[in-house]
Amino acid sequence: MIAYLSGGMENAKDSGSLWRVKIKKWLNENLNHDVIDPVEIQNKTLSEYEIKNYRNWINKNPKKFNSVIHKIIDRDLSFIKEDTDYVICLWDDSVILGGGTHGELTMAYYFSKPVYLILNFPINKTSSWILGCSTKVFNNFNDLKIYLLEKYESK
Numbered sequence: 001m002i003a004y005l006s007g008g009m010e011n012a013k014d015s016g017s018l019w020r021v022k023i024k025k026w027l028n029e030n031l032n033h034d035v036i037d038p039v040e041i042q043n044k045t046l047s048e049y050e051i052k053n054y055r056n057w058i059n060k061n062p063k064k065f066n067s068v069i070h071k072i073i074d075r076d077l078s079f080i081k082e083d084t085d086y087v088i089c090l091w092d093d094s095v096i097l098g099g100g101t102h103g104e105l106t107m108a109y110y111f112s113k114p115v116y117l118i119l120n121f122p123i124n125k126t127s128s129w130i131l132g133c134s135t136k137v138f139n140n141f142n143d144l145k146i147y148l149l150e151k152y153e154s155k
Contacts, residue, residue: 001033001152004084004113006104008094015039019090019141026145031152036079045075076100080107087113088144091130092120102130109133118144 005023009015017039024035042051050068057065080087087108095101106129108115117134118141119126131137138144 001031001085002036002083003027003033004036004080004087004104004108005038005089006087006101006108007090008092008098008101009039010094010098010100013094015042016090016094023088023141027148030145031148033152036084038076038079041075042072045071073100073103076104077107080104080113081111084108084113086135087115088118089115089134090118090120091126102127105130105133116144116147 005020007016007019017037020035020037020039024037027033027035046054046068054065054068057068087104089101089105091101105115105117109132114135115133117130117137119137119139123131123137136147138147
């Protein structure tokens with residue numbers, strides 16, 4: 001089984017890597033599931049120069065900016081469509097100004113991939129669309145882990 005770790009990156013502290021590292025370790029150790037971590041694979045998709053500069057190109061060189069962003073979008077959506085069995089998403093303040101997480105959850109829903117949403121945001125302030133794309137909503141990672149053990153431990 002392969003989990004895709006969706007959530008804020010652009011507006012998240014440390015690009016959202018801390019929670020991803022923790023849940024990846026847990027999934028590997030407890031369920032023997034592999035993980036696609038978009039923070040980790042960004043370094044394999046983009047050059048160091050692109051990573052360092054692409055956000056500056058929004059106004060200075062929109063064509064160059066778009067070419068980099070298209071690499072990221074194509075990579076992430078391809079992983080969800082082709083390689084992912086389920087998606088784990090941390091929905092918090094960092095996703096609100098972004099768009100990638102919204103697109104990833106929509107894509108997962110469209111291709112019938114289960115989406116497990118950890119809601120770190122009031123549910124009444126959460127997008128109906130996002131809730132609709134979610135298979136199951138959790139209040140914290142511990143509840144998610146209990147669920148995943150029950151669902152996948154014997155598989």
